[in-house]
Amino acid sequence: MLAILFGLMTGTSVLAAPQRVVSVNLCTDQLAMLLADPGQLLSVSYLAADPRASVMVEAAAGRVLNRGGAEEVFLMRPDLVLAGTYTARASVDLLRRLGVAVVELPPANRLADVPAHLRAVGAALGQQARAEALVAEFNAGLEAVRVPQVPSVTAAFYHPNGYTTGAGTLADDILSVTGFINAGATAGVTGGGILPLERLVMVAPELIVTSAPYPGASRSEDILRHPALEVLRAKAAARRMSDADWICGIPHILRAVAGMAAAHKALTP
Amino acid sequence: MRVILPLAVLVVALFAASLLIGPAAIGLRASLHALVTGEGEAVVLVMREIRLPRALLGLMVGAALGLSGAAMQGYLRNPLAEPGLIGVSPAASLGAVVAMQTGLVAMFAPALPLAALLGAGLSVALLFVLAGPGGGALALILAGVALSALAGALTSLVLSLSPNPFAMMEIVFWLMGSLADRSMLHVWLAAPVMALGVGLLWRTGRGLDALTLGEDAAASLGIPLARLRAQVVLGVAALVGAATAVAGAVGFVGLVVPHLLRPLVGGRPSALLPVSALGGAAVVLAADIATRVIAPDRDLKLGVLTAIVGAPFFFRLIWQMRRGAE
Amino acid sequence: MSLLDLRDLSVTRGAVPVLSRISLAVAAGEFVGLVGPNGAGKTTLLRAALGLVAHEGYASLSALPGMARARQAAFLPQTREVAWPVSVAALVGLGRVPHGRKMQAQDHQAVDHALHRMDLAEFRARNVLELSGGELARALIARVLAQETPLLLADEPVAGLDPAHQIRTMQVFRDLADQGRGVVASVHDLGLAARHCTRLVVLSGGRVVADGAPMQVLDDATLATVFGIRAFRAQSDGPVLMPLSVLP
Numbered sequence: 124m125l126a127i128l129f130g131l132m133t134g135t136s137v138l139a140a141p142q143r144v145v146s147v148n149l150c151t152d153q154l155a156m157l158l159a160d161p162g163q164l165l166s167v168s169y170l171a172a173d174p175r176a177s178v179m180v181e182a183a184a185g186r187v188l189n190r191g192g193a194e195e196v197f198l199m200r201p202d203l204v205l206a207g208t209y210t211a212r213a214s215v216d217l218l219r220r221l222g223v224a225v226v227e228l229p230p231a232n233r234l235a236d237v238p239a240h241l242r243a244v245g246a247a248l249g250q251q252a253r254a255e256a257l258v259a260e261f262n263a264g265l266e267a268v269r270v271p272q273v274p275s276v277t278a279a280f281y282h283p284n285g286y287t288t289g290a291g292t293l294a295d296d297i298l299s300v301t302g303f304i305n306a307g308a309t310a311g312v313t314g315g316g317i318l319p320l321e322r323l324v325m326v327a328p329e330l331i332v333t334s335a336p337y338p339g340a341s342r343s344e345d346i347l348r349h350p351a352l353e354v355l356r357a358k359a360a361a362r363r364m365s366d367a368d369w370i371c372g373i374p375h376i377l378r379a380v381a382g383m384a385a386a387h388k389a390l391t392p
Numbered sequence: 393m394r395v396i397l398p399l400a401v402l403v404v405a406l407f408a409a410s411l412l413i414g415p416a417a418i419g420l421r422a423s424l425h426a427l428v429t430g431e432g433e434a435v436v437l438v439m440r441e442i443r444l445p446r447a448l449l450g451l452m453v454g455a456a457l458g459l460s461g462a463a464m465q466g467y468l469r470n471p472l473a474e475p476g477l478i479g480v481s482p483a484a485s486l487g488a489v490v491a492m493q494t495g496l497v498a499m500f501a502p503a504l505p506l507a508a509l510l511g512a513g514l515s516v517a518l519l520f521v522l523a524g525p526g527g528g529a530l531a532l533i534l535a536g537v538a539l540s541a542l543a544g545a546l547t548s549l550v551l552s553l554s555p556n557p558f559a560m561m562e563i564v565f566w567l568m569g570s571l572a573d574r575s576m577l578h579v580w581l582a583a584p585v586m587a588l589g590v591g592l593l594w595r596t597g598r599g600l601d602a603l604t605l606g607e608d609a610a611a612s613l614g615i616p617l618a619r620l621r622a623q624v625v626l627g628v629a630a631l632v633g634a635a636t637a638v639a640g641a642v643g644f645v646g647l648v649v650p651h652l653l654r655p656l657v658g659g660r661p662s663a664l665l666p667v668s669a670l671g672g673a674a675v676v677l678a679a680d681i682a683t684r685v686i687a688p689d690r691d692l693k694l695g696v697l698t699a700i701v702g703a704p705f706f707f708r709l710i711w712q713m714r715r716g717a718e
Numbered sequence: 719m720s721l722l723d724l725r726d727l728s729v730t731r732g733a734v735p736v737l738s739r740i741s742l743a744v745a746a747g748e749f750v751g752l753v754g755p756n757g758a759g760k761t762t763l764l765r766a767a768l769g770l771v772a773h774e775g776y777a778s779l780s781a782l783p784g785m786a787r788a789r790q791a792a793f794l795p796q797t798r799e800v801a802w803p804v805s806v807a808a809l810v811g812l813g814r815v816p817h818g819r820k821m822q823a824q825d826h827q828a829v830d831h832a833l834h835r836m837d838l839a840e841f842r843a844r845n846v847l848e849l850s851g852g853e854l855a856r857a858l859i860a861r862v863l864a865q866e867t868p869l870l871l872a873d874e875p876v877a878g879l880d881p882a883h884q885i886r887t888m889q890v891f892r893d894l895a896d897q898g899r900g901v902v903a904s905v906h907d908l909g910l911a912a913r914h915c916t917r918l919v920v921l922s923g924g925r926v927v928a929d930g931a932p933m934q935v936l937d938d939a940t941l942a943t944v945f946g947i948r949a950f951r952a953q954s955d956g957p958v959l960m961p962l963s964v965l966p
Contacts, residue, residue: 283558284558284561284691285572285573285691312689316689317689317690317691318689319414319415319416319572319689320442320573321415321416321442321443322415322416324416324437324438324442325416325418325434325435325438327433337555337556337558338555338556339493339554339555339556340492340493340497340498340554340556340559341492341554341558341559341562342492342558342562342565343558343559343561343562344556344558345573349441349575350575350576350577351437351438351441351575354437354441355437469801598815598819601812601815602812602815603801604800604801604802604804604809604812605795605799605800605801605809605812605858605861606795606797606799606801608765608770608793608795608797609793609794609795611770612768612770612787612791612792612793612795612871613788613812613813613815613816613865614784614785614786614787614788614789614815614816615784615815616784654802654803655803658803658804658805658808659802659803659804659805659808659845660804660808661802
């Protein structure tokens with residue numbers, strides 16, 4: 124956080140607000156679309172227009188979409204580039220060497236990162252007032268949906284290839300504010316990782332959250348139809364999550380929180 | 393007999409180990425009790441639906457690869473003939489991937505092993521034409537390298553063009569093989585096709601023995617060579633196709649196993665067939681156990697281990713051939 | 719009784735005739751030496767007689783189904799290849815393939831007999847890939863003997879053997895013939911052929927140019943026109959023929 128602010132001080136924030144902003148990361152795309160003035164945001168990444176990943180497809184419609192290549196971005200002559208700390212390192216480094224101002228945002232690992240990210244992007248765009256308003260709205264929304272009880276119901280995320288989200292993730296934080304214990308974290312997974320199916324079976328969670336299948340066939344998704352998982356699902360509550368709601372630490376994450384809070388309500392009498 | 397019995401004991405032991413070793417820590421007695429009696433909810437689920445199919449598939453896939461390696465080598469009279477190395481398994485992968493991505497498998501599940509069988513069959517037939525019996529190691533390896541590269545590239549192409557974001561990640565699986573997260577559905581899918589392959593190859597022993605003396609001598613001994621070739625092509629295709637459809641392309645098993653066991657059975661191709669099937673089962677079961685012990689949370693691929701163990705054998709074979717040629 | 723009957727047998731490779739209308743009958747008790755210069759068609763004749771190459775005309779053996787033919791005639795190919803490190807006994811045992819799936823007592827007897835005949839009794843457990851060229855050649859001949867067929871076709875069986883084993887092998891074939899079986903062997907060594915065979919067939923350019931008792935067939939004219947050589951003849955416990963020089 125400090126590093127970002129420091130970057131802003133030495134970079135663009137002292138000057139007038141940037142007028143040709145290009146975002147190359149799904150999460151900065153959506154934050155920028157929430158905060159920017161009309162015309163201020165020149166281009167967003169192509170993922171912002173993909174309904175499987177983005178919750179702001181409509182806002183992205185009609186904008187110039189980029190794939191984050193340095194050449195492509197440079198030719199747009201941006202005065203600020205917004206990027207994620209893990210997106211296209213080589214492109215970001217090249218843009219910096221070409222003298223383009225770049226602000227990088229780390230991925231959100233907890234709900235408290237959402238206000239911080241709103242403020243950071245707001246500051247970069249010169250939209251501090253709008254950012255503060257959204258922060259207040261988000262905090263109020265979160266208070267309204269959070270489940271105050273001590274977490275007691277076990278839930279597990281189970282994705283293609285046996286991938287789960289463990290401790291130290293946004294999804295884990297969402298579970299903890301909605302009254303769930305994350306079985307992935309209990310099983311020792313930190314960040315994202317593979318939870319072998321038999322460990323999941325032994326934990327026998329009361330709620331299993333899986334992602335909706337993608338079009339086309341894949342072997343990775345076979346595991347979501349594994350007979351052992353079917354048995355678990357038959358006993359537990361099952362929930363299909365929409366990936367787009369869960370990916371980025373933006374105010375829309377409240378939809379995921381509300382969904383889990385509702386699931387918790389259904390499971391506790 | 394004196395080779396088969398110890399090997400059979402080894403396979404049984406590894407099969408048991410495969411059932412008992414896994415990421416979920418379950419006691420020995422609890423797991424066996426659950427497997428046999430079906431009492432104890434979660435443990436039964438783990439034993440019967442997760443570990444049992446995995447162990448069964450390890451046994452089946454290994455036996456299939458060992459047996460087809462021995463049969464191909466016997467027919468081609470070439471110890472370098474190995475389904476994974478010379479493009480048969482990659483071609484089977486291609487068949488399976490095409491069947492999945494065209495939606496054929498979603499409509500008709502057995503299309504998966506059958507399409508893999510078709511891919512494997514075409515590649516074996518092509519290899520036999522390009523590098524027929526006694527066609528020499530060079531022709532076989534050249535044809536095999538070209539076929540492997542082509543099949544691997546087309547598999548990657550098909551997966552890259554898939555609308556499913558996970559398909560791309562599966563290139564490694566189709567080229568390296570894994571038994572992770574398979575279910576009894578896969579066992580039932582592969583079993584009949586493999587049974588067909590075993591039935592075909594089981595009857596080739598006498599012909600392969602006679603081929604030790606070359607084609608003319610074998611024909612003069614009354615061996616119908618055209619029929620023998622058809623049996624080997626179809627048998628290998630069925631075994632490799634079914635194995636690849638459920639476990640991806642696992643290399644080197646069909647090379648290492650016959651090579652290690654040949655001296656123990658006095659070099660006779662017919663005696664090598666059942667022994668290689670057992671040996672293959674032992675190698676794949678052991679490799680699969682190793683993937684779980686070394687890195688339980690990483691889904692280490694089977695082919696990674698078989699290649700690490702198998703590649704040195706391949707080098708040794710080539711070295712021996714070179715020295716033999718001088 | 720005729721063991722082999724060829725009538726108007728022709729083989730063409732592409733448009734080139736390799737064998738032209740060969741007619742030949744071999745009876746029990748005959749040891750027929752097939753002689754002729756390189757490329758005369760000796761190997762093709764043996765293979766066509768067995769039906770291993772496509773041919774026109776009639777060949778009594780090639781009309782038979784595979785296993786029945788294999789019990790009628792054994793064939794020793796010219797190439798001495800053995801693909802796998804089997805034991806000598808196992809190699810010779812391959813001769814019993816046409817006689818049933820499982821090795822019976824009589825099969826083991828046939829193998830022992832063949833090993834003994836080829837002077838290989840103490841080699842029976844040896845790995846064939848460790849044998850010398852001559853030992854391997856003898857083991858392969860023993861395989862043909864173990865097949866115990868009325869007729870035996872051999873393509874250059876004595877090439878590469880030492881003198882003692884050359885003579886011994888020719889003698890084995892002659893004994894088989896004397897015991898009422900038939901042998902057809904292509905032979906390059908005219909001296910051996912003249913001395914041991916009961917009959918010689920001279921092939922040249924895919925045709926039979928002479929057929930009869932050895933010393934009558936190998937007269938000066940035939941040696942000159944077919945082989946381009948002249949030879950010395952004598953009698954010493956049988957016919958002696960020694961090629962002397964190449965004719966200009």
